[in-house]
């Protein structure tokens with residue numbers, strides 16, 4: 001069981017008058033989270049295979065790191081509430097696309113498109129949605145390429161397609177996004193959040209310029 005589901009089960013069990021019944025009720029949710037974890041393993045393996053092959057051919061890795069996570073139960077509940085949806089297993093599966101999340105950190109912008117295209121064209125992958133915040137950055141300066149893909153997992157009695165959100169960014173975009181993420185959570189306690197947002201936007205422009213300059217140098221080296 002993952003840490004996320006483990007935390008939730010402990011909380012519910014401790015507060016329950018009938019722990020056995022509580023555990024039975026939670027089982028479908030625990031199963032669903034396990035399916036998402038399996039989907040993450042599939043995507044991670046696919047990306048690692050691409051990385052190894054690319055490294056052999058080009059003598060360098062197209063990405064620096066991969067981080068995988070299953071959304072915490074509390075965040076799932078918050079997102080379902082925000083969407084005004086009843087919290088059922090079916091609704092969670094049908095309406096949330098980022099329960100399983102993979103973040104791929106690349107050195108150069110062009111590698112993002114190379115790796116994401118190689119992943120997308122694999123014949124067992126269905127690309128459900130592409131949000132290209134690199135070619136079309138958000139107004140705050142956020143840049144990343146987001147893919148929602150479906151990947152099959154093979155269980156003992158069924159083959160099940162699970163959705164995974166794969167975010168591709170450069171090291172510089174990731175650095176920027178982690179600081180911006182802090183702004184999102186601290187905004188309410190800041191005196192002038194708009195000034196920080198403006199400064200961050202300036203940084204986003206510098207990050208973009210640097211990414212493309214680094215890419216140019218990389219291409220000259222090649």
Ligand code: 0O2
Nearest residue numbers: 071097098131138140142146167176177178179180181182
């Ligand atoms: P967390 O805590 O990172 O998981 P949807 O998921 O489709 O309902 P949305 O906002 O339309 O919601 O999806 P989108 O734009 O693809 O964003 C999904 C994720 O991208 C976010 O997840 C963030 O991880 C990241 N992201 C999007 N915009 C920003 C941004 O402006 N700044 C930063 N730092 N990250 C961003 P969550 O669930 O919002 O948050």
